[in-house]
Amino acid sequence: MILITHDHEIAAHGNRIVQFHDGLVVRDETSAGERVTGAAPAAEVLQ
Amino acid sequence: MPVIAVRDLAKTYSTGAVEVRAVRGVNLDIEAGEFVAVVGPSGSGKSTFMHILGCLDRPTRGSYELEGRDVSRLTRDQLADIRNTKIGFVFQGFNLLARTSALENVELPLLYRGPSVRGAERRRRALAMLDAVGLADRVDHMPNQLSGGQQQRVAIARALVNDPAILLADEPTGNLDSTTSREVLDLFRQLNA
Ligand SMILES: Nc1ncnc2c1ncn2[C@@H]1O[C@H](COP(=O)(O)OP(=O)(O)OP(=O)(O)O)[C@@H](O)[C@H]1O
Ligand SMILES: [Mg+2]
Numbered sequence: 334m335i336l337i338t339h340d341h342e343i344a345a346h347g348n349r350i351v352q353f354h355d356g357l358v359v360r361d362e363t364s365a366g367e368r369v370t371g372a373a374p375a376a377e378v379l380q
Numbered sequence: 381m382p383v384i385a386v387r388d389l390a391k392t393y394s395t396g397a398v399e400v401r402a403v404r405g406v407n408l409d410i411e412a413g414e415f416v417a418v419v420g421p422s423g424s425g426k427s428t429f430m431h432i433l434g435c436l437d438r439p440t441r442g443s444y445e446l447e448g449r450d451v452s453r454l455t456r457d458q459l460a461d462i463r464n465t466k467i468g469f470v471f472q473g474f475n476l477l478a479r480t481s482a483l484e485n486v487e488l489p490l491l492y493r494g495p496s497v498r499g500a501e502r503r504r505r506a507l508a509m510l511d512a513v514g515l516a517d518r519v520d521h522m523p524n525q526l527s528g529g530q531q532q533r534v535a536i537a538r539a540l541v542n543d544p545a546i547l548l549a550d551e552p553t554g555n556l557d558s559t560t561s562r563e564v565l566d567l568f569r570q571l572n573a
Contacts, residue, residue, distance in 0.1 A: 334547040334572050335410070335433065336565075337418045337426045343553060346565040347417030353424040356390075356404035 381448050383545055384410040384433065389442035389452075391428050402428040405442070412545075415572045427550055434467050434548050435459040447545055464492050468539030468547040472554035474531040476523040476538075483519040486510055486537045493542070509537035513567060529560035536567065547572075 336347055344350050349369065352360035361369040391403040403425040410416055418426050431437040432444060435451060438459070444452040451462055468489075476485050486506040490497045497505070510519050513533040523531055532552060539547055549568070553561035 334414075334549065334568060335416045335418060335430070336552065336568065337430050337548070337550045338553075339420065339422055339426075339551070341419055343561070343565065344417035344419035346415075346569065348415045349417070351408065351416055351418045353418060353420030353426050353429070356402055356406075356425040356428075358406050358408065361408070 382409040383412045383447055384408065385443075385445040386433075387443045389429075389432065389439050389444060391425075391432060391437070392440045393428075403432070403439070410546075413572070415569065430548055430550050433546070434469060435462045464489065465542065466545045468542065468544040470532070470535050470539050470547070470549040470552045472551040474523070474528075474535045474555070476531055476534055478523055481520050481522060482510060482515060482526065482534045482537075483507065485523070485534055486541050489538060489542045505541055506537070509541045510534070512540075512571065513537045527560075528556050529563060532556065532560075532564050533567065536564075536571070540571065 336344070338344050345364070347364065349363045350360070351358055363369065386406055386408045389403060389406045390401070393400045393402055406429065418429065420426050428437075432439050435446075435454075436459075438454075439452050442452065443450055446462065446466060451459070454462070477488070483503070483506050486509055487502045490502045490505060507516075507519060510516060513536055515530060515533050515537070518526060518530060521530075523534070526534065552568075553564055556564060
């Protein structure tokens with residue numbers, strides 16, 4: 334299932350969190366904190 | 381094989397003289413059984429992306445495979461067919477039919493599939509879904525006789541009655557208070573397990 338939200342607290346209910354910014358995926362992590370490949374390197378910049 | 385495989389997906393809206401690059405090249409694989417939250421600020425392209433995953437719209441670039449089939453270049457009718465059989469939707473505003481009971485609302489997607497699912501079978505499946513979302517005692521209620529959280533449960537039952545390959549929920553708790561939101565999110569978890 335895919336849950337779409339602007340709220341990080343709600344997103345935390347997912348087992349995997351895909352973060353969008355400006356039309357791109359900037360972060361893609363499982364709830365265990367493990368990085369899923371494919372996310373743009375811009376991830377670090379936004380942390 | 382992932383249930384969703386997206387490669388270099390992009391969507392540009394051309395409205396008059398203005399071009400909006402709403403999604404600009406997304407790669408994503410999602411396996412069956414994953415509970416994925418797509419999060420981001422307003423205007424970051426979440427709903428645009430969901431519309432493409434839900435076959436409500438087509439990308440301007442890239443590919444989208446749903447259960448191994450490339451659906452990014454299908455006609456409108458073909459997309460409608462995929463939506464009716466493979467995809468369940470839950471929206472912020474519940475989108476239930478007014479003056480139509482919870483049971484009939486949940487039966488609707490089975491009706492769209494044509495005569496292949498008979499009346500008694502439709503009813504049995506809709507009742508089972510309403511039971512799964514905890515509304516066995518509200519099946520004859522009209523939407524205006526249900527709380528917001530109950531209406532969203534009906535919408536969830538309706539989205540799942542066809543046993544879709546994917547369930548898409550866009551801000552499903554946006555109209556609910558925090559306690560009810562948590563209940564709905566717990567329900568998603570439980571149904572996804
Ligand atoms: N049908 C459309 N025609 C033209 N532009 C659109 C259309 N839909 C969305 N856009 C534009 O695309 C960009 C992304 O919008 P989108 O609705 O995907 O964002 P979102 O992440 O869902 O935001 P929100 O959290 O506010 O719902 C925005 O700049 C928006 O103005
Ligand atoms: Mg949106």
